[in-house]
Amino acid sequence: MYDSGKIIPGLIIFVLFITIPIWYNHGDAGNAPKPELPKDAKSCVLSAEDMRSGHMQLLNEWRDEVLRDGDRGTITIDGKQYQKSLMLTCMECHTSKKKFCDTCHDYASVKPYCWDCHIAPVE
Amino acid sequence: MDKKRRDFLKVAGISTLAGLGGTAVVDKIVAGASPAVANASTAAHAEKDTAHAKAPVAATGKRYGMVIDVRKFQNDPSLGEKAERACIEAHNIPEFPEKKDEIKWIWMTNYENCFPEKSQLYKDETTESHQVPVFCNHCDDPPCVRACPTKATFKNKDGVVIMDFHRCIGCRFCMAACPYGMRSFNWRNPRPFIKETNKQFPTRMRGVVEKCNFCAERIGVGEQPACVEACGESKAMVFGDLNDPHSEVRKILKENYTIQRKPSLGTHPSVFYIV
Numbered sequence: 097m098y099d100s101g102k103i104i105p106g107l108i109i110f111v112l113f114i115t116i117p118i119w120y121n122h123g124d125a126g127n128a129p130k131p132e133l134p135k136d137a138k139s140c141v142l143s144a145e146d147m148r149s150g151h152m153q154l155l156n157e158w159r160d161e162v163l164r165d166g167d168r169g170t171i172t173i174d175g176k177q178y179q180k181s182l183m184l185t186c187m188e189c190h191t192s193k194k195k196f197c198d199t200c201h202d203y204a205s206v207k208p209y210c211w212d213c214h215i216a217p218v219e
Numbered sequence: 220m221d222k223k224r225r226d227f228l229k230v231a232g233i234s235t236l237a238g239l240g241g242t243a244v245v246d247k248i249v250a251g252a253s254p255a256v257a258n259a260s261t262a263a264h265a266e267k268d269t270a271h272a273k274a275p276v277a278a279t280g281k282r283y284g285m286v287i288d289v290r291k292f293q294n295d296p297s298l299g300e301k302a303e304r305a306c307i308e309a310h311n312i313p314e315f316p317e318k319k320d321e322i323k324w325i326w327m328t329n330y331e332n333c334f335p336e337k338s339q340l341y342k343d344e345t346t347e348s349h350q351v352p353v354f355c356n357h358c359d360d361p362p363c364v365r366a367c368p369t370k371a372t373f374k375n376k377d378g379v380v381i382m383d384f385h386r387c388i389g390c391r392f393c394m395a396a397c398p399y400g401m402r403s404f405n406w407r408n409p410r411p412f413i414k415e416t417n418k419q420f421p422t423r424m425r426g427v428v429e430k431c432n433f434c435a436e437r438i439g440v441g442e443q444p445a446c447v448e449a450c451g452e453s454k455a456m457v458f459g460d461l462n463d464p465h466s467e468v469r470k471i472l473k474e475n476y477t478i479q480r481k482p483s484l485g486t487h488p489s490v491f492y493i494v
Contacts, residue, residue: 166375209424
């Protein structure tokens with residue numbers, strides 16, 4: 097190979113350069129978000145794992161049941177009745193959107209449009 | 220290869236003939252198979268048409284409606300304002316300074332705007348000097364629902380025509396379709412123009428259409444619509460199930476001569492007026 101003395105270092109520099117995002121952030125994924133959990137409520141409408149993975153589907157199901165099917169039945173947890181409502185049920189316990197919703201959503205860089213219309217608790 | 224014009228024309232001509240002939244044969248085959256289908260569909264159509272001609276369709280399920288006593292609105296001119304305010308507060312309706320941005324669910328309008336099909340010649344003084352409340356008619360055959368491409372607006376199981384704001388893409392076909400002009404479009408972000416926020420009901424965002432929902436969120440939990448509640452004991456507005464022969468609305472309808480808005484359009488409004 098002609099000029100291998102220049103080409104090989106050049107290639108190495110090129111590869112290092114285009115992989116900057118990988119090695120620059122290596123081992124530094126940022127701290128996992130710690131959403132603040134409500135202090136006075138012990139149980140949610142589903143288990144923590146199910147809520148973590150499926151709260152968006154659940155909210156969609158609630159929306160469709162309440163609005164489309166007119167099924168406003170309540171959910172009972174620990175003898176207390178809850179409506180199928182983001183504003184009136186979820187945010188009743190999770191009183192802070194910033195400390196609960198936003199921590200994970202910002203970390204995962206998702207931008208749900210819930211709050212374009214729904215009213216977040218006053219903070 | 221030596222291609223001559225004469226050869227090319229021959230091939231082209233034969234291909235064209237084969238093509239035309241082929242489609243003709245296919246048409247023939249299809250036509251031969253279809254008469255039964257065609258007859259069946261026309262028969263079904265005819266049946267549907269006659270079913271449609273029988274005016275009131277068999278009552279199944281609920282059909283919420285309202286009777287408005289215009290005379291009571293004339294006797295107490297504050298009622299209209301009260302009903303409007305109650306609605307604005309219940310549904311976080313923005314109040315824009317400019318008329319072109321206006322969002323309205325229920326409002327008072329002149330008699331001739333409410334009933335353009337009625338005779339306007341030599342109106343009596345009371346009609347001339349008073350206004351009539353108008354809002355979504357919750358038609359039994361709503362043209363807006365037919366126009367909506369995303370099913371954002373639909374008729375629910377209680378016969379109430381409501382909006383799923385999540386689905387609205389702001390195309391405004393429904394606004395064009397509504398013969399009563401009862402829908403408003405959010406040209407601007409409504410949030411900063413909401414005077415008092417009701418935490419029980421969401422707001423809207425820019426680019427969605429909104430209209431009266433018969434307080435679906437209130438009647439769903441057994442309450443009366445906000446405007447009906449605002450009119451209170453005056454009974455200027457009475458809400459109930461039109462399909463229930465023993466309901467209060469049906470009783471009032473039986474005792475009074477009522478009119479609907481633009482009945483000739485065949486939308487079958489669920490709002491009746493005693494004038």
